[in-house]
Amino acid sequence: xxxxxxxxxxxxxxxxxxxxxxxxxxxxxxxxxxxxxxxxxxxxxxxxxxxxxxxxxxxxxxxxxxxxxxxxxxxxxxxxxxxxxxxxxxxxxxxxxxxxxxxxxxxxxxxxxxxxxxxxxxxxxxxxxxxxxxxxxxxxxxxxxxxxxxxxxxxxxxxxxxxxxxxxxxxxxxxxxxxxxxxxxxxxxxxxxxxxxxxxxxxxxxxxxxxxxxxxxxxxxxxxxxxxxxxxxxxxxxxxxxxxxxxxxxxxxxxxxxxxxxxxxxxxxxxxxxxxxxxxxxxxxxxxxxxxxxxxxxxxxxxxxxxxxxxxxxxxxxxxxxxxxxxxxxxxxxxxxxxxxxxxxxxxxxxxxxxxxxxxxxxxxxxxxxxxxxxxxxxxxxxxxxxxxxxxxxxxxxxxxxxxxxxxxxxxxxxxxxxxxxxxxxxxxxxxxxxxxxxxxxxxxxxxxxxxxxxxxxxxxxxxxxxxxxxxxxxxxxxxxxxxxxxxxxxxxxxxxxxxxxxxxxxxxxxxxxxxxxxxxxxxxxxxxxxxxxxxxxxxxxxxxxxxxxxxxxxxxxxxxxxxxxxxxxxxxxxxxxxxxxxxxxxxxxxxxxxxxxxxxxxxxxxxxxxxxxxxxxxxxxxxxxxxxxxxxxxxxxxxxxxxxxxxxxxxxxxxxxxxxxxxxxxxxxxxxxxxxxxxxxxxxxxxxxxxxxxxx
Amino acid sequence: xxxxxxxxxxxxxxxxxxxxxxxxxxxxxxxxxxxxxxxxxxxxxxxxxxxxxxxxxxxxxxxxxxxxxxxxxxxxxxxxxxxxxxxxxxxxxxxxxxxxxxxxxxxxxxxxxxxxxxxxxxxxxxxxxxxxxxxxxxxxxxxxxxxxxxxxxxxxxxxxxxxxxxxxxxxxxxxxxxxxxxxxxxxxxxxxxxxxxxxxxxxxxxxxxxxxxxxxxxxxxxxxxxxxxxxxxxxxxxxxxxxxxxxxxxxxxx
Numbered sequence: 001x002x003x004x005x006x007x008x009x010x011x012x013x014x015x016x017x018x019x020x021x022x023x024x025x026x027x028x029x030x031x032x033x034x035x036x037x038x039x040x041x042x043x044x045x046x047x048x049x050x051x052x053x054x055x056x057x058x059x060x061x062x063x064x065x066x067x068x069x070x071x072x073x074x075x076x077x078x079x080x081x082x083x084x085x086x087x088x089x090x091x092x093x094x095x096x097x098x099x100x101x102x103x104x105x106x107x108x109x110x111x112x113x114x115x116x117x118x119x120x121x122x123x124x125x126x127x128x129x130x131x132x133x134x135x136x137x138x139x140x141x142x143x144x145x146x147x148x149x150x151x152x153x154x155x156x157x158x159x160x161x162x163x164x165x166x167x168x169x170x171x172x173x174x175x176x177x178x179x180x181x182x183x184x185x186x187x188x189x190x191x192x193x194x195x196x197x198x199x200x201x202x203x204x205x206x207x208x209x210x211x212x213x214x215x216x217x218x219x220x221x222x223x224x225x226x227x228x229x230x231x232x233x234x235x236x237x238x239x240x241x242x243x244x245x246x247x248x249x250x251x252x253x254x255x256x257x258x259x260x261x262x263x264x265x266x267x268x269x270x271x272x273x274x275x276x277x278x279x280x281x282x283x284x285x286x287x288x289x290x291x292x293x294x295x296x297x298x299x300x301x302x303x304x305x306x307x308x309x310x311x312x313x314x315x316x317x318x319x320x321x322x323x324x325x326x327x328x329x330x331x332x333x334x335x336x337x338x339x340x341x342x343x344x345x346x347x348x349x350x351x352x353x354x355x356x357x358x359x360x361x362x363x364x365x366x367x368x369x370x371x372x373x374x375x376x377x378x379x380x381x382x383x384x385x386x387x388x389x390x391x392x393x394x395x396x397x398x399x400x401x402x403x404x405x406x407x408x409x410x411x412x413x414x415x416x417x418x419x420x421x422x423x424x425x426x427x428x429x430x431x432x433x434x435x436x437x438x439x440x441x442x443x444x445x446x447x448x449x450x451x452x453x454x455x456x457x458x459x460x461x462x463x464x465x466x467x468x469x470x471x472x473x474x475x476x477x478x479x480x481x482x483x484x485x486x487x488x489x490x491x492x493x494x495x496x497x498x499x500x501x502x503x504x505x506x507x508x509x510x511x512x513x514x515x516x517x518x519x520x521x522x523x524x525x526x527x528x529x530x531x532x533x534x535x536x537x538x539x540x541x542x543x544x545x546x547x548x549x550x551x552x553x554x555x556x557x558x559x560x561x562x563x564x565x566x567x568x569x570x571x572x573x574x575x576x577x578x579x580x581x582x583x584x585x586x587x588x589x590x591x592x593x594x595x596x597x598x599x600x601x602x603x604x605x606x607x608x609x610x611x612x613x614x615x616x617x618x619x620x621x622x623x624x625x626x627x628x629x630x631x632x633x634x635x636x637x638x639x640x641x642x643x644x645x646x647x648x649x650x651x652x653x654x655x656x657x658x659x660x661x662x663x664x665x666x667x668x669x670x671x672x673x674x675x676x677x678x679x680x681x682x683x684x685x686x687x688x689x690x691x692x693x694x695x696x697x
Numbered sequence: 698x699x700x701x702x703x704x705x706x707x708x709x710x711x712x713x714x715x716x717x718x719x720x721x722x723x724x725x726x727x728x729x730x731x732x733x734x735x736x737x738x739x740x741x742x743x744x745x746x747x748x749x750x751x752x753x754x755x756x757x758x759x760x761x762x763x764x765x766x767x768x769x770x771x772x773x774x775x776x777x778x779x780x781x782x783x784x785x786x787x788x789x790x791x792x793x794x795x796x797x798x799x800x801x802x803x804x805x806x807x808x809x810x811x812x813x814x815x816x817x818x819x820x821x822x823x824x825x826x827x828x829x830x831x832x833x834x835x836x837x838x839x840x841x842x843x844x845x846x847x848x849x850x851x852x853x854x855x856x857x858x859x860x861x862x863x864x865x866x867x868x869x870x871x872x873x874x875x876x877x878x879x880x881x882x883x884x885x886x887x888x889x890x891x892x893x894x895x896x897x898x899x900x901x902x903x904x905x906x907x908x909x910x911x912x913x914x915x916x917x918x919x920x921x922x923x924x925x926x927x928x929x930x931x932x933x934x935x936x937x938x939x940x941x942x943x944x945x946x947x948x949x950x951x
Contacts, residue, residue: 029847029849647842649841649842650843650844657701660854661701661705663855664706671713676720685926685935685936686935
């Protein structure tokens with residue numbers, strides 16, 4: 001008994017020791033880990049690879065803080081300790097500097113960009129002609145309009161996001177870590193009066209090794225190699241889910257063409273991107289569009305119950321549009337192949353909400369496709385639509401204007417529908433020709449770009465409720481969109497003026513999507529099991545490879561709450577509604593949401609929302625068909641990687657290292673010789689023992 | 698820093714121990730056993746002393762740096778004392794085991810003399826002490842960075858290796874001298890060994906003032922070398938014998 005208890009005591013002691021041990025190791029004297037870094041990753045399509053790559057054991061370089069473009073000659077030619085890790089301020093993060101470094105990449109180990117809190121005057125790493133090869137304009141369709149021959153949509157674009165770099169590029173925030181790095185550079189790496197800086201030098205090591213190479217067909221082929229039970233995947237297709245909802249519900253199991261069904265589609269896109277992985281906000285690029293559409297959907301709820309229009313209205317939110325129209329091309333493909341609830345022949349017209357960052361008083365523009373309008377029936381429908389839209393601005397401070405010149409459609413999901421069938425469609429945007437957005441698809445397209453400002457003394461909950469100027473302008477746009485859709489769907493004209501979007505909802509959405517997603521309203525509309533995706537920062541709008549990202553879920557639940565109806569079902573009934581007589585899971589989706597916290601209690605008032613809101617897969621048809629080199633569909637994939645990290649440390653001179661090695665080898669040989677000598681002469685040296693004596697030094 | 702530094706420091710720290718092992722210990726299995734057992738005894742002493750230090754640090758405020766440093770010094774002094782206690786315990790164990798070893802050995806009489814056991818035990822202590830001092834530092838020397846970001850000297854790796862080398866050899870000499878002193882019942886020898894061990898430890902506290910720590914430690918090591926040589930049966934006469942033997946060998950051969 002005593003032995004057992006002492007055994008347990010020892011086990012307990014060992015476990016407690018194991019839990020409480022902390023190291024003060026040499027590693028902490030050497031390396032400083034950088035935690036707030038974002039890498040640039042590798043993306044591949046049918047023919048190219050873009051993005052950045054490091055070697056498998058990281059790239060090490062002596063830090064050099066670049067002061068101007070002329071200073072580039074130090075890392076590229078003059079500096080005596082290549083390779084260099086170049087630290088750039090954001091004003092120097094330009095195409096010419098990056099291209100110069102790309103050409104001398106044996107002397108450049110990597111680049112670190114310091115992203116400031118204030119935006120530069122303009123910056124767009126996207127191309128000047130977004131999605132030029134997968135839109136509708138080609139050599140067969142409007143050849144003089146293709147490849148931005150008439151209008152360059154993104155003239156400020158420098159195309160950096162689509163270049164390939166064989167060194168890692170990381171972004172750093174302007175915080176204490178970056179100050180430490182600059183201080184380390186000033187202490188150790190500065191050349192004094194033209195002479196070379198002395199060792200030890202401050203260096204940085206960046207790890208961002210990407211597994212995929214060359215292009216999508218190569219990496220998808222390598223995914224399929226089955227050497228072991230767990231095959232190593234090297235890349236994943238980009239994709240997510242599209243969110244769609246409709247005024248009148250559709251039976252989910254009855255797919256394909258529907259007789260006598262005419263639908264007006266209202267579309268917006270959900271995603272955007274930036275040069276660095278995942279840090280994308282797309283405030284003007286995408287958020288302004290889908291927030292307006294959500295508000296319009298909410299504005300239409302009441303009137304479509306009171307006086308339903310003749311045609312159905314379908315709200316579609318497409319994911320992956322930045323990468324060659326992943327979501328819209330998939331929906332068109334599904335419609336063409338009878339895998340969606342309606343068919344392309346059921347589509348009457350399409351209204352797409354593009355970039356609509358308005359300031360009060362400025363006009364919005366209605367873009368349409370001139371090639372399809374050369375057909376008279378299409379042209380008549382488009383003109384009718386334009387008339388409906390223009391008459392909906394009555395009483396508001398702006399007008400909807402058609403552009404003066406005959407120009408193609410801007411990059412939009414409508415182009416993919418037109419590729420399949422000439423459908424009358426309009427894209428609503430705030431730019432007449434080139435984009436007004438100076439930060440298209442960059443990490444500066446954030447709340448500041450939309451002039452979203454709050455008074456400084458408000459708490460987060462007060463900010464959520466405060467109606468900003470931006471929210472008021474977008475509410476007006478949403479009202480116009482809702483009225484125009486109602487008229488286009490054949491609704492009762494007398495009811496049109498009752499349609500008004502709610503500015504409170506718009507400002508809450510703007511707060512949640514651009515400032516902090518973990519607010520009380522978003523918590524109330526989300527499901528309990530999904531509340532962990534809400535964070536104190538805005539969500540990331542990169543489409544990514546993980547299906548059902550945060551923006552998709554948020555838009556799904558918001559659309560359900562704003563267009564659906566609250567029911568009395570309990571939680572278990574909400575999960576199995578088919579047992580009840582009037583409910584059908586084929587017609588609606590039933591979502592259990594958290595609800596608000598009533599003032600005098602701590603329990604949430606959760607309830608079941610019934611809405612005709614669905615998710616459909618938004619993965620490019622190229623991956624369904626296995627055509628990885630397809631020219632018609634998006635073939636974008638994202639490489640996989642093992643780990644990504646960055647650290648800084650001091651490096652010693654080569655001379656000291658070789659000296660250490662030399663001394664070590666000398667000590668080893670000397671000791672071998674001396675020991676051998678003494679051990680053979682031991683009987684002479686140590687005389688007073690009879691047996692073979694030991695040797696001592 | 699890199700592979701060059703890794704191998705250089707590994708050779709400096711473990712070169713003599715390795716060559717001693719190869720040429721004097723590896724051939725005889727009994728010596729190998731005593732070496733490993735000696736290393737084990739040193740490990741147990743370190744474990745017990747570090748337990749004491751660990752409990753002391755956990756029971757006190759972790760933020761008070763001077764207190765933690767003083768606790769470290771106290772813990773190390775306790776560890777030095779405990780190492781010598783275990784050396785004595787090992788001596789008693791080996792004496793008791795001598796009869797058993799004699800029974801299983803193939804030759805008549807004791808298989809190993811006390812002097813041989815002293816040397817092997819000391820080397821065992823030294824190898825394990827060196828391994829514990831150096832292995833952690835060696836593994837960090839493989840990466841691309843070197844010490845110095847927070848103001849430490851960039852010669853950290855070389856000086857650690859040199860200290861480890863000195864400590865390994867010192868443990869060997871102390872083993873020889875200690876066992877000889879116990880054998881001849883000269884108890885003052887044990888006290889002197891303990892004092893020298895404590896002096897070496899306190900000199901190591903002078904780091905990173907490497908001139909003040911490494912040079913005196915090497916001086917002490919040379920002194921111990923001489924003392925161990927004389928106490929294990931060597932004498933000046935033997936050295937001159939060796940020299941004339943070589944001279945006469947070269948004369949007869951030439």
